[in-house]
Structures are given as structure tokens and as C-alpha cells.
Amino acid sequence: MPITTTRRRLLAGSVATLALPAFARAQGAVKPRLTAISQWSAGSDGAAITALGKKFEEKGGVWQHSPVPGFTTEMMNKLRAQIMAGDPPACSQLKGPEIAAWSKIAPTVDLDAVVAAAGYEKVVAPDLAKLHKPGGKWIALPLQIYSTNMLFLSKRAMDKAKADKIPVTWAEFNDLAEKMKSGGVAFPIANGGTRPDDGQKFEAALAGISPLAYRAAIMNLEKKALEGPEIKAAFAQVRKIADWMDPNVGAQHFSTNLKRFVDGDMGMMIMGGWAQGVLRNAGFKFEDFTIAPGPSDNSKPVFLLNADAFIFWQRKEPDLQAGQTLMAQLVMDPAIQTMYSQITGSIPVRTDVDLSGEGWSEGQRTTAAALKNAIASNQAVLSMAHNMAQENGMTAAMIDVITEYVKNKTIKPEQAATRLAEAVEGAR
């Protein structure tokens, strides 16, 4: 009986409001409260959001976070259920084009005033800002940025290959993998085999070969670009990467192999910046690995953008509304973004945060510099594998083709390219 519950709650809410002394209300003395859901329950992600909650409480708020562990889609199922029951959380994790899609099914909070007060718009990458104001108004706030195509190099594997130069292009990457193989590294590539993992290998390959083709084919779904030679070249590169991986990896998560990666049994990993947080959280040291931008054939960094964000759902309760304002202010705060990114290994959304100080790693500085350069050369594109470029349905249709290709070595790159174009048509 969702309707009754809402009414009863509304009633309780208004009674509570009336009961408050008038002067207290006038001064806005409602204790801010925030109901939030996210998928961040454990590891560095869990630690970061818990720290954010502590800050929220320090400001006098009541922090009610319900994590839904697993993939983002599992968090979305809870969100969907809550929205359909007329009881959305005050704030939930959501990102990319899903922000626009979901904002159509339930009313969201207009954040324009609080964003303007913080002068936030000036310090956010324009492509990113667009995703968070689908109807021209800010309804969601990005929290942290990752690149999904960072190149992680194992120090011990590099020693085995007697190599010290970080590969910049795919050709150099392939050379290094061969060197590692002949130098005794059992598997030059250390990735896992989940669906997003397979998707990342493809997007890293395509964007590294041609960011223009990536933008046209994957972000804009142009038919001509989808049938272009760059797609075939990207699939061919993905095959090489798959051949250098441990065939037993199956559908394992990338973190399963981190120890073998650090030990030098595996050499390189194309993974999001979050792997740094996971490596650090697992007790490995910065000396064990190097982080560099993913291979790019024109030698200028390509940045596959993935940004976590919070969307704010309309609530009538004054304490929740106060909580939403406080949360928005915190999320935009450079100090909070610094704290958050230092825990998870991401980089701040604000382009004006200085990363030269204590607490930032070389990898994060490299990532931030890569983002700056990529934006300057128009090579910052939105990640497909992590649902930034397209809505879930389209992304899943593409990853179906990619994941089958990665695991089925009898499919030719040309066939895969045709299937990708067909899958996009079918999912439109």
C-alpha cells in the first residue's frame, strides 16, 4: 500500500514540522537527515563513503546510508522498487546517461541554486557537466572521476622483461607483452573476465586507436563509424590482449589476480584507476606497480571517462531537504573530494584541486594530468563499459558481442565488427 504509507508519512512529517517552535524553523534548525543508497559497501569504496558519512555527521546531520553490494544494476533494482513505492531515497548513486533516463520516472531536486552558490560549474569538465543536468538544470552531482583505461605495469614483470620504458602506443604495448612473455612472465596481461572487464579491453583498444572513431561509433552510434576499419582493428587488438591472458580466468573479477600481478607472474593490466585503491587496500605498495595512461596511437593521452555521481530525489520532509542541501555542499567541497579520492584512488571532479601535496599518488597525478591533456586535445571520451556512453540496454547489447568475442577465439575481428553493428541496430 505505497500510497497510504506516503500519506501517513507526510502527515507525520507535517505534524512534526508544526510541532517545532516557530523560531527554530525560521532559523532552519531542522536536523539535516539523509537517506542514501549506493553499491559501495566494502573495501576502499565502502571506506570512502563511510568517511563521507562521518563528515556529514560532523556537520550535525543524521547519516542513513543503505549499501546494496554487487554491481550497479543491483543497487538500481532497490532504487526502482523504492521509487515505485513512492518512497525514493533522498539521494542515490547513479551515473552517466542513466541520470537522464531515471529523472523521467520520478521528480528530482533542482540543484541550480546550491551549485551556483558554490561556483561549481566553472571547475567541472563540460562533457561531464552535461550528463548531470539533463533538462538544463543540475539534478545530480559528480563525486569522483576514474579513467577506465589506465595501464598498470607490474615492477617485477618489467624487471623480468628487462624493460623500463612505459609503452605509449599499442605497437609498443604489444612489443612489451612479447618481451614479458619471453622474459618468463607467464601471462603478460592480468585482467579478469567479467562483462565490464571485457568491455574495457575493447573500449581501451578502440579509443587508443582512434578517439574520433570511438566518439562517432560508440558515443554517437553512427552507422558508418560502426562499420569502419577502426572497429575491426580494435577487435584485432582485443584478441591479442585475450591471448596473453590466463585462460583459466573465466569470469573472475580482476582483483583475483592482483597478487600474481604484483609478483610478476602477470605483467600488465588495463583497468580503471580504482584498481589503485584496491591494490592499496589489499596491502600492496606503490613501489610494486606503475600507473600510466592507456596506449594511444597518436601518443596523446586518451581518457575514458567514468564518473560516480549522486542524484537527489524530491522529498517533502524538511529534514531530508536540509540533508540534501548539506550533502550537495559536501560533495562539491574540494576538501571532501580530496578526502574521497585519496581513499578510493580516483581523481577529484574539480579541475582546480592541487594534487601535488601529500596523500596523492604518482598514479593519481598522472591520471589528473592525462585528463587535462585529453580535454585539451578533445580526447576525453565517455566509457562504454561503465555505462557512461550509453544507457544500460545499449551497453549490454554491445558487451554481449564483445564478451563472446573475447571468450570465443574462432570469431574473426570482421565478424565481431558486423555483429557489433547489428547488436546496436537491434538495441536502438
Place this chain on the structure above:
Amino acid sequence: MSNTAAIRPGGPALPEWVRRLPEYLMIWVPLLLSAAHLVSFSLWTIWISFTPSTLIPVTGWVGLRNYTAVAASRNWQIALDNLLLFGCAFVVLSAATGLILAILLDQRIRGENVLRSIFLYPLAVSFVVTGTVWSWLLNPGLGIQKLVHDLGWTSFRFDWLIDRDMAIWTIVIAAIWQSSGFAMALFLAGLRSVDADIIKAAQIDGAGPVRIYRRIILPSLWPITITVVVIQLQFAISTFDLVRALTNGGPGIATQLPALVVYDLMFQRSLLGRGAAAAVLMLLILLAVLLPYAAWRYFQRRRAAHA
């Protein structure tokens, strides 16, 4: 309703329907509730399958578009092929395993109760646990293959889990492990219910044990076999948790099954309309199994009534 009100000595006469009210309430209320649940949600799903619903259910009419989109998708086609292979292999092999176990247990052996519990035990384990345990056992880098390698036979290969052509068989193996005990229990009950006099008569006539099994016992197990097959088939069609834990549809999309596709469409791709269409197609497959069974039962009963 009844016009033959019962007369009770020493008390006012209560109409029959009042006296039987508790019985009616006990039977009809839960029955109607569950039927209403089942029917209303099935109808709801069928309705959704004709709407353009994506994130949440919406009204509107798209005709058969969701159905054609699902039927044309590679995921669904692979799922149907797999269902055919998995359904047949699993039903036949688990029934055969169950029958063999039942016959062996029927030899009046010592410790029968212990053995029966052991073989029935997997049924008490949830499919998620079964799937997870077998995913470790069958992982070439961790399980059986590694064990054999460590024992010295290094050329031994058993990597079905990561071989996209053989991966579906790993699900067959795990499913048989889980449910052949159930088939065994049914068959064992069937074996025990064969009239001992007939067997004695056959023995007196000089029939050996093989002949007794082939000519007398097995033919009388026919109805139980049908029951086992139908129960296992409807389990096979709705298999979800086992695959999700064991291969999650992988490697790639090689071990997709219809239930996995439904879940994927509804909850991972947020395409409720298409997911509902896939669910309705699954229901039709299930009916294709259950309706002939119901018809067969009906004719059996009619024949028995006429005989």
C-alpha cells in the same frame, strides 16, 4: 446452501454449510489467494510484455515488438539451444543415475538408510551453494584438473568450465549431482511397491534377476518415470540460480538459459517489456511440457475408470 440441515441432539440445528465453514475456509481461502496471486501476476506480466515499458511499467501498446526483438536476439537463441541440450541431457541422465542408484539400494543391503541419506543430501543444499562449489571443483586452475596435475599426470585436461562448447555440460554435471538423489527416492519407492507375489511367482517360474527387472519391475515403474521426467523438466526450464552461481552464462554468453535472459533483460538492462516477453515465452515452453502431461494423466485416469 444445504437443504438437508443436520439435526443434532440437544442443540439447535445448524445448516450444513455453517458446520462445514471451517473446512471451506481452510481449503478455499489459501487456494484462491495463491491462485489469484499466480493468475494476476501472470496476466500482469503478459500485459507488460505488450507495452513499451523500460525502467518501470508504463501503459501503451507495441504489439508483438518485444517478442520479435527477444526472439531475434542472440542471447535468446543461444539460451534456447542450451535449454534443449541441457533439458534432454539432464533429464535423461539424472533419471538414469537415480534409477541405477535405486536398484543398487534395493538389494537389501546393510546401511541402506545411511546411503540413502547421503544420496538425498545434495537436495538439501541450495543451488547457489551447489553452483559455487562446482565452480571451484571444475575450475582448471583450482579444482579437479589441478589435483590430477599435482598427482603427476600433467597432460590431464578437464577445463570444460572455461571451454565455451563444453561449459553447458558442467551445468548438467552439477544439476545431476543435485537432483539424482530425488529421482532415486521416487524410483526406490516405486521398486518397493512392486507386488512381491508377482516377483515370487516369476522366481518360481525360473526367471533370473535380470529378467525379473527387465520384464516385471521396470515396466511397472513407467508411471514413476513419467513423473520424474516431468518434474525434472520443469526444473530444467526454470533453472536460474545454478547457472548464475556456476558460470553466470559464460564463458561469454555460451551458457545462457531462458531464465537468465529474463533476469538480464528485466533487471540488468532495465527493459521490462522485453523481459516480460521472454518470461511469457518461457511460460509457453513450460506449458508445452505440462499440457501433454496433464492430457496423458487424464487419459490414464479415464482408461482406469473404464477398465
